[in-house]
Amino acid sequence: MLWHMLVVCSFAAIVSGRSTSDSLLVNIEQGPVKGYKPSQGGLYVFYNIPYATAPTGTERFRPPLPPPTWTEPFEAVQSKIVMCPQGMPNWNANQENRIQMQEDCLIANVYVPDTDEKNLPVIVYVHGGAYQLGHGTDMEATTLVKTRNIIAVSFNYRLGAHGLLCLGTKGIPGNAGMKDQVALLRWVQSNIAQFGGNPNDVTIDGWSAGASSVDLIMLSKMARGLFHKVIPESGSNTASFSVQVDPLANARNVAKELRFNDIDNIDALENFFLNAPIDSLWSVNVFTSKNSSVVFSPCIERDIGEEMFLDDHPVNILKSGDYPKVPMLYGISEMEGIFRVGFFGLWRNAMNEKFSDFFPEDLEFEDENERNEVASKVKQFYFGNEPVGENNILSYVDYFTDVMFGYGTARAVQLQVEAGNNQIYLYIYGFADESEDYILHTNVRGATHCAQTNAVMDQGDESKLSAENQKIKAVMRDLWGTFIKTGKPVPEGSEYPAWPAVGVNRAPYMYLNSKLELRGSFLGSRATFWDDIYSKHFRMPVPPTH
Incomplete structure (x- = not known):
């Protein structure tokens, strides 16, 4: 299951x-x-x-x-x-x-x-x-x-x-x-x-x-x-x-x-x-x-x-x-990598033994030495000098957030802005309800994979949800509904903070939580870290050849 x-x-x-x-x-x-x-x-x-x-x-x-x-x-x-x-x-x-x-x-x-x-x-x-x-x-x-x-x-x-x-x-x-x-x-x-x-x-x-x-x-x-x-x-x-x-x-x-x-x-x-x-x-x-x-x-x-x-x-x-x-x-969502916490017990030792096995498939290297060098650099960036373990599981969450969902979004947005699209409204969804389980080995809750989707879509008898959860669902439906109708999530004169389109350097983006907050560069140094790796090691997918 x-x-x-x-x-x-x-x-x-x-x-x-x-x-x-x-x-x-x-x-x-x-x-x-x-x-x-x-x-x-x-x-x-x-x-x-x-x-x-x-x-x-x-x-x-x-x-x-x-x-x-x-x-x-x-x-x-x-x-x-x-x-x-x-x-x-x-x-x-x-x-x-x-x-x-x-x-x-x-x-x-x-x-x-x-x-x-x-x-x-x-x-x-x-x-x-x-x-x-x-x-x-x-x-x-x-x-x-x-x-x-x-x-x-x-x-x-x-x-x-x-x-x-x-x-x-x-x-x-x-x-x-x-x-x-x-x-x-x-x-x-x-x-x-x-x-x-x-x-x-x-x-x-x-x-x-x-x-x-x-x-x-x-x-x-x-x-x-x-x-x-x-x-x-x-x-x-x-x-x-x-x-x-x-x-x-x-x-x-x-x-x-x-x-x-x-x-x-x-x-x-x-x-x-x-x-x-x-x-x-x-x-x-x-x-x-x-x-x-x-x-x-x-x-x-x-x-x-x-x-x-x-x-x-x-x-x-x-x-x-x-x-x-x-x-x-x-x-x-802010902690997409919660999606992979179920594998933590199986993977933590393997990540310490050979971190490069957990690289995205679309990276390539000249040889095993180069692959190991980059693996050491990535592991150091997320986990410092510590082994992957219970004390840094939130770094584990960040790693899988980035390699599966976050960096792909950051990369695509940057390419789109450079190509001239000035109508992209970028966000990170951060709300986690008090009814959510804590992340394994922590007392922290987070917005997991597709949490923003669950906020907009139906969720059973919503009268049984917490008041805060009901409020964020109403806000999300406002933003999504307005975008569907107008192409902008926040209209002029709205009660919500102004939400401009993203520009160069992946800024700004809206942080969506109980309070909406316009912030600077999307994923910050985590995005630019992967920019450097993908600029050197991206493996271009190919069509079937025969």
């Missing part, structure tokens, strides 16, 4: 009831769809609308196909949670009974406020889960929808090897799951006006791997014109886990784990994956990598004459400036 908790920000879905006397019928391109008011009222929810068709059989790794059509009203309800195939945690029987896992899993959920207004702003949520887990209703934003008159869309996309195996062949070109995400945005363009939404005012928002996704979508030529604002929460397109460094090597390693040995023959390798039972693709553990990689993430594609989601590395695209400079609400 531990690994599952470490890679998913939240996994609490709502299976809503419906009232046949309180429904809304909408005609979309595929046919009529009927959504229902949930018990709390104030909005209509349309669950499980097919937005595309996932190819199956030996076509399963190909781009998505058009969705089905119908003539009778489609009952857009959620009797079970539809999920794309994925490695399952140890859920109890009751939870399993609520799940319907299937290959053709490309469904959208639309949340519409109960209003006669039209041309409403739209937010599209991309769920997290390390590109291996999750589904569209992992977290829901019904409060934001009801109180801010915003239409929200969530959806499933293919995960793990099913969505991100990348051989650069006709059968397995790569990035199928990312092409699902683009297909969803195209579906929104074609259909959201029928729900009362404005297709020319679409914000894309994601958390963790979903943040990485929306940041990559921003750079993809496939997605031009499909969005107008971006909110990456705890993830970035330059994070070390966002792009496979060597997708062909990853595919070969997984094939070997599955006892296939003819890995250097690309045709045989393709044939093996095309015919492997889909369940077998989740039998290889990709969650405990010391180097913070997740094996199956987006890839730079090999040009085989088809539409490509990603044709170059994000660093190169950002430096070129060839992407839309749109408003962004961009940031992390």
Whole structure:
């Protein structure tokens, strides 16, 4: 169960009831769809609308196909949670009974406020889960929808090897799951006006791997014109886990784990994956990598004459400036690395024995001596002359905060500002409620991975939350709702402190806690420390070559 908790920000879905006397019928391109008011009222929810068709059989790794059509009203309800195939945690029987896992899993959920207004702003949520887990209703934003008159869309996309195996062949070109995400945005363009939404005012928002996704979508030529604002929460397109460094090597390693040995023959390798039972693709553990990689993430594609989601590395695209400079609400939580505290007992000795094993995958060195020299420098920066241990676990948290989420955000923001984007509103979220557990071996609480997402999204019966927690949730919904509507989190004359866009040297940023505070350079010396290392040792990811 531990690994599952470490890679998913939240996994609490709502299976809503419906009232046949309180429904809304909408005609979309595929046919009529009927959504229902949930018990709390104030909005209509349309669950499980097919937005595309996932190819199956030996076509399963190909781009998505058009969705089905119908003539009778489609009952857009959620009797079970539809999920794309994925490695399952140890859920109890009751939870399993609520799940319907299937290959053709490309469904959208639309949340519409109960209003006669039209041309409403739209937010599209991309769920997290390390590109291996999750589904569209992992977290829901019904409060934001009801109180801010915003239409929200969530959806499933293919995960793990099913969505991100990348051989650069006709059968397995790569990035199928990312092409699902683009297909969803195209579906929104074609259909959201029928729900009362404005297709020319679409914000894309994601958390963790979903943040990485929306940041990559921003750079993809496939997605031009499909969005107008971006909110990456705890993830970035330059994070070390966002792009496979060597997708062909990853595919070969997984094939070997599955006892296939003819890995250097690309045709045989393709044939093996095309015919492997889909369940077998989740039998290889990709969650405990010391180097913070997740094996199956987006890839730079090999040009085989088809539409490509990603044709170059994000660093190169950002430096070129060839992407839309749109408003962004961009940031992390203060202690993202709490995400890795569950591994502390397993890793502390290994970090003292060979710290370089915990370097991000996208670093390279001339030889082992250079690697060890840099490892010594990094370990000294975070832990001083002390071994990694109970007394400095907060430094352990800082290290994983930076190498997994913080530095990627700092790097991408700097590149964007240099490319001319003057509409990025940068933040660090620091609120931790008194009900939160202390960090292991400390009396300190902190804002963990995706804490800001949990603050904006629904959280059960919120009347039971502390007054301070309720207050920060209201503030976060104000800021996020204002950004979705205007492209700025704080308008002129607001009760909140002025929040200018970030400029050179990654300053300023807003520190979001019980009190909002504008601060100087994002991550300070920690960011500039990694600037120096990446300037010398960055390993540029490559497309599959054969």
